[in-house]
Amino acid sequence: MNTTLLLCGLTAAAGLLFSPARGQAPAPTPARITILFDAFGPSPGPRLDWGFAAFIEYGGRRVLFDTGNNAETFAANAQALGVDLTRLDAVVISHRHGDHTDGLRHLLRVNPQVRIYAPRDEYFGGVTPAGFFRRAEPALPARMRYFQGQVPARVPHGSPWRAAHLTLVDSAAAVLPGFRVVRNLAPTGQPNDETPELSLAIQTPGGQVLVVGCSHPGIERILASVAARQRPVQLLVGGLHLVETPRVDQAGAVSSFSRPGNPYNNAQAEAGWSTLKIELLPGNASFASLEDARLEIAWYLDTYFNLDRRHSALGYRSPHQFEQDLKINLP
Numbered sequence: 001m002n003t004t005l006l007l008c009g010l011t012a013a014a015g016l017l018f019s020p021a022r023g024q025a026p027a028p029t030p031a032r033i034t035i036l037f038d039a040f041g042p043s044p045g046p047r048l049d050w051g052f053a054a055f056i057e058y059g060g061r062r063v064l065f066d067t068g069n070n071a072e073t074f075a076a077n078a079q080a081l082g083v084d085l086t087r088l089d090a091v092v093i094s095h096r097h098g099d100h101t102d103g104l105r106h107l108l109r110v111n112p113q114v115r116i117y118a119p120r121d122e123y124f125g126g127v128t129p130a131g132f133f134r135r136a137e138p139a140l141p142a143r144m145r146y147f148q149g150q151v152p153a154r155v156p157h158g159s160p161w162r163a164a165h166l167t168l169v170d171s172a173a174a175v176l177p178g179f180r181v182v183r184n185l186a187p188t189g190q191p192n193d194e195t196p197e198l199s200l201a202i203q204t205p206g207g208q209v210l211v212v213g214c215s216h217p218g219i220e221r222i223l224a225s226v227a228a229r230q231r232p233v234q235l236l237v238g239g240l241h242l243v244e245t246p247r248v249d250q251a252g253a254v255s256s257f258s259r260p261g262n263p264y265n266n267a268q269a270e271a272g273w274s275t276l277k278i279e280l281l282p283g284n285a286s287f288a289s290l291e292d293a294r295l296e297i298a299w300y301l302d303t304y305f306n307l308d309r310r311h312s313a314l315g316y317r318s319p320h321q322f323e324q325d326l327k328i329n330l331p
C-alpha cells in the first residue's frame with residue numbers, strides 16, 4: 001500500500017519540472033516527471049486512486065516508474081496525459097505490491113517487449129530460498145518429503161508476468177546512462193521487511209533526482225544508499241509512507257534536505273531567497289497577486305539576476321560582464 005508525498009510543496013502538480021543547474025545550457029529535450037497514478041492531484045485532472053506511477057523524461061530517455069493500482073485507470077490516465085506507453089526505453093517496478101504493479105496488465109498488452117527492472121524477489125520470479133526446504137527427514141517416506149527428498153539446487157518461482165522481459169536487481173544496476181536503480185530492504189522486524197524495493201536515481205547537473213515507490217525500507221535508508229556515491233539529492237518524488245505527522249516524528253525525518261542539525265546544505269538556497277526578497281520586495285512589501293508574483297520573479301531571475309546583477313562569486317561582476325571578460329581572456 002502506498003501513501004504518496006511529493007516534497008517541495010508540489011502535491012498538486014500533475015507534471016513536475018526539474019532544471020539543469022544555473023549556468024548550464026538548457027536541455028534540448030523535456031526534463032519532466034508526469035505523475036500518472038496518485039491519490040492526490042488537481043481537479044479536473046487524472047483519475048485518482050491509491051498507488052503510484054510516474055513517467056520520466058530526461059536526457060532524451062523515456063522511463064516508466066511503477067504502474068499504479070488499477071490497469072484500466074492507469075491506461076486512462078496515460079491516454080489523458082498524452083503518454084505513449086508503446087515508446088519507452090525502460091520500466092522500473094519498485095516492489096511487488098498491487099498498487100504499484102496492477103497496471104503491468106495494460107503495459108504488457110501494449111508494449112510486451114519493453115525491458116522491466118524489478119527487485120530480486122520471489123514474486124517477480126526469483127528462487128525459493130534453499131533453507132525453506134527441510135532436507136533431513138529420513139524417517140519419513142519419500143512421498144511425504146519435499147521433492148521426495150531430492151530437492152533441486154534451484155527452485156525458480158512462478159510470476160504473474162512470466163512473459164515479461166524482467167531484469168531482477170540484487171543490489172544496484174545501471175538502467176540507462178544517468179539512470180540507476182538501488183535495491184533496499186527494511187531491517188528484520190520492521191513492517192514489510194520481506195519486501196525488497198527499488199528506487200530510481202537520475203543524475204542531473206544540479207544533483208540527483210530520486211524517484212521512490214513506497215519507501216518501505218525507510219526513506220532515510222534509501223537516501224543513504226544513493227547519497228554515498230553520487231551528487232546530493234536535488235529532488236525527491238514518490239511515496240514515503242510518512243503522511244501522518246506522528247510517523248514523521250517517529251522516523252526522525254526533518255523538513256529539510258540538510259543533514260539533521262546542519263544548515264550548510266540549505267545555506268545557498270536560503271541566501272538566494274533572502275537576496276530575492278530584499279531586492280524585489282523592499283520594506284516587507286508584498287506582491288499584488290499570484291500572477292504579479294510569477295511575472296516579477298521570472299523577470300528578476302531571467303533578466304536581472306542571471307544577466308546583470310553583480311555577484312560576489314564572480315568578483316563583483318555581472319554574469320554578462322564575466323562572460324565578456326572570459327571571451328577576451330580565452331587562451
Ligand SMILES: [Zn+2]
Binds near residue numbers: 001097214
Ligand atoms: Zn507498498
